[in-house]
Amino acid sequence: MASAAEQLASNLNFSTFAKAEDLKKRLWFTLGALLVYRLGTYIPLPGLNPAAFAQAFQGQAGGILGLFNMFSGGAVERMAIFALGIMPYISASIIVQLMTSVVPALEQLKKEGEQGRKVINQYTRYGTVLLGALQAYGIAVGLESGSGLVNDPGWFFRISTVISLLGGTMFLMWLGEQITSRGIGNGISLIIFAGIVAHLPTALAGTLELGRTGALSTPLILAIIVMVVAVIALIVFVERAQRRLLIQYPKRQVGNRMFQGDTSHLPLKLNTSGVIPAIFASSLLLLPATLAGFVNAATLPGWATTIVGALAHGQPLYMVFYGAMIAFFAFFYTAIVFNPKDTADNLKKHGGFIPGIRPGERTAEYIDYVLTRITVIGAIYLIFVCILPEILISQTGVPFYLGGTSLLIVVSVTLDTVAQIQGHLIAQQYEGLIKKSKLRGGKRGR
Numbered sequence: 001m002a003s004a005a006e007q008l009a010s011n012l013n014f015s016t017f018a019k020a021e022d023l024k025k026r027l028w029f030t031l032g033a034l035l036v037y038r039l040g041t042y043i044p045l046p047g048l049n050p051a052a053f054a055q056a057f058q059g060q061a062g063g064i065l066g067l068f069n070m071f072s073g074g075a076v077e078r079m080a081i082f083a084l085g086i087m088p089y090i091s092a093s094i095i096v097q098l099m100t101s102v103v104p105a106l107e108q109l110k111k112e113g114e115q116g117r118k119v120i121n122q123y124t125r126y127g128t129v130l131l132g133a134l135q136a137y138g139i140a141v142g143l144e145s146g147s148g149l150v151n152d153p154g155w156f157f158r159i160s161t162v163i164s165l166l167g168g169t170m171f172l173m174w175l176g177e178q179i180t181s182r183g184i185g186n187g188i189s190l191i192i193f194a195g196i197v198a199h200l201p202t203a204l205a206g207t208l209e210l211g212r213t214g215a216l217s218t219p220l221i222l223a224i225i226v227m228v229v230a231v232i233a234l235i236v237f238v239e240r241a242q243r244r245l246l247i248q249y250p251k252r253q254v255g256n257r258m259f260q261g262d263t264s265h266l267p268l269k270l271n272t273s274g275v276i277p278a279i280f281a282s283s284l285l286l287l288p289a290t291l292a293g294f295v296n297a298a299t300l301p302g303w304a305t306t307i308v309g310a311l312a313h314g315q316p317l318y319m320v321f322y323g324a325m326i327a328f329f330a331f332f333y334t335a336i337v338f339n340p341k342d343t344a345d346n347l348k349k350h351g352g353f354i355p356g357i358r359p360g361e362r363t364a365e366y367i368d369y370v371l372t373r374i375t376v377i378g379a380i381y382l383i384f385v386c387i388l389p390e391i392l393i394s395q396t397g398v399p400f401y402l403g404g405t406s407l408l409i410v411v412s413v414t415l416d417t418v419a420q421i422q423g424h425l426i427a428q429q430y431e432g433l434i435k436k437s438k439l440r441g442g443k444r445g446r
Contacts, residue, residue: 023184023424030183033175034194040082040171041075041195045164047157052148053079070406073195081168083139084132086191089173092127094276096120097336111342128173129166136165184424185417193413196406224392231385231404235411238381241270243374245367247352264352268371271378272338275412277329278386278405281322285311319390323383330379331372340367382408 044050057069057077069076072085100106100120109116140161144153172191179187207224210216216224244265310317344364353359357366386404 020425023421026182026184026424027421030179030185030190033179033183033187034190037082037172037175037191037194038073038198040168041073041080042078043081045079045081045083046160047151048079048143049149049151050078052146053143056146056149070196070199071192073198075195079143081164082172084135084165084169085195086169086172086176086188088132088135088169089124089128089176089188090279092124092131094333095127096124101336101339125173128169132166132169133162136162139165184420185413189409189413189416192409196410200406200410227388227392228407231388231407232411234381235385235408236415238270238378239412239415242267243270243370244268245354245370247347248355249350249352266343266347266354266367268338268367268374269378270374271330271381272371272375273330273333273378273382275405275408276333277326277379277382278408280329281325281386282405284325285318285322315394319387322390323387326382326386327379330382331375334371334375334378338371340364340371343367 054077057079068085068087071087072083075082075085096106100110106120106123109119137158140158143149143161144157150157173188176187176191179185179190183190207216207221211218211221244267247264247266249262249264309315311321341364344360344367347353347363348359354363354366357363385408389404389407
């Protein structure tokens with residue numbers, strides 16, 4: 001038997017959307033904010049030689065700079081004020097999350113509800129400023145070391161670069177928070193999503209151009225399209241998949257009335273870690289090749305050249321380490337974001353229990369057991385989604401934007417945003433039903 005929410009969702013139509021004025025305002029605000037972000041990716045840093053930098057970037061496009069360029073919506077290849085993107089904020093968020101599991105004071109703040117979350121968010125902002133300033137200064141020094149990249153090297157250029165890049169990151173952090181509170185979806189995720197989607201047409205055009213010139217055969221292009229559709233379908237299926245644990249609540253007596261015990265479910269996502277393992281694994285593996293690109297190849301020792309060559313994008317050793325690191329970060333990040341002991345304690349506090357499992361420590365052990373098993377499936381799914389396109393890219397030269405990480409981010413953010421839009425529509429329709437019932441009740445009273 002369908003629930004009330006499912007029945008409301010099935011009745012949603014265009015007229016419901018037309019009446020949802022608040023939802024339309026949120027959508028327009030989100031689109032306007034993303035447009036501002038896209039405009040900012042075209043404003044170059046002061047004192048930079050854009051033509052010289054564009055030429056230098058081409059030699060590093062396959063390394064970590066290419067990955068950051070994808071997340072920043074092309075701002076890195078133009079060295080715009082948004083070149084750092086939102087990555088310092090994401091890194092600071094992950095570091096703070098790790099510290100909440102290690103530092104008792106932060107762990108206590110996490111349990112204090114809304115007030116504790118505000119303090120943790122403030123620490124995250126401080127961390128963003130620190131990481132952003134360090135990265136911006138490193139970029140400024142790196143640009144000065146390049147031949148002809150900077151018109152007037154010196155401290156004035158370094159300070160102006162740090163202010164511009166750090167200001168761009170802080171503005172994007174603020175813009176993401178505004179989208180989350182006044183728009184639709186998670187603002188930070190949507191900013192990354194917009195950057196990737198903005199370059200997908202270029203990637204598709206590049207693939208078709210390879211077909212026109214004969215570099216790719218027509219059957220291979222069709223196979224690529226089929227593979228992309230199949231990967232998207234797999235991502236949609238797995239990201240929506242849940243392992244639901246049955247939770248029962250005992251009978252309770254209120255006054256002279258006895259209320260029947262309720263049942264509910266504890267949903268455990270098949271891929272609890274999301275896209276974080278793929279991002280971390282890509283960043284760490286591309287780092288050696290990127291650092292080597294800034295150094296004269298003749299000065300590198302033989303063993304370093306061998307390692308860099310073996311870990312190059314698309315090499316077998318790169319694939320092996322990529323899959324292993326994805327699996328590691330899938331388990332590691334799942335352990336950070338989901339604590340079975342806290343969940344078991346909350347269930348015990350509210351009188352809930354899993355049938356056949358003793359409340360408390362045994363419940364925590366059972367939840368951890370189930371979570372470990374489904375995380376194995378989630379890690380295998382992430383490895384497959386990320387490795388398969390990488391093999392295709394290395395063998396055929398398909399543009400970098402069609403990689404598994406980009407598809408994973410795009411599909412996941414789309415699903416989350418659509419779910420929030422549907423939630424707003426259901427709330428709108430539910431409010432309409434309440435108003436109608438009140439009007440009918442008032443007429444009957446008369």
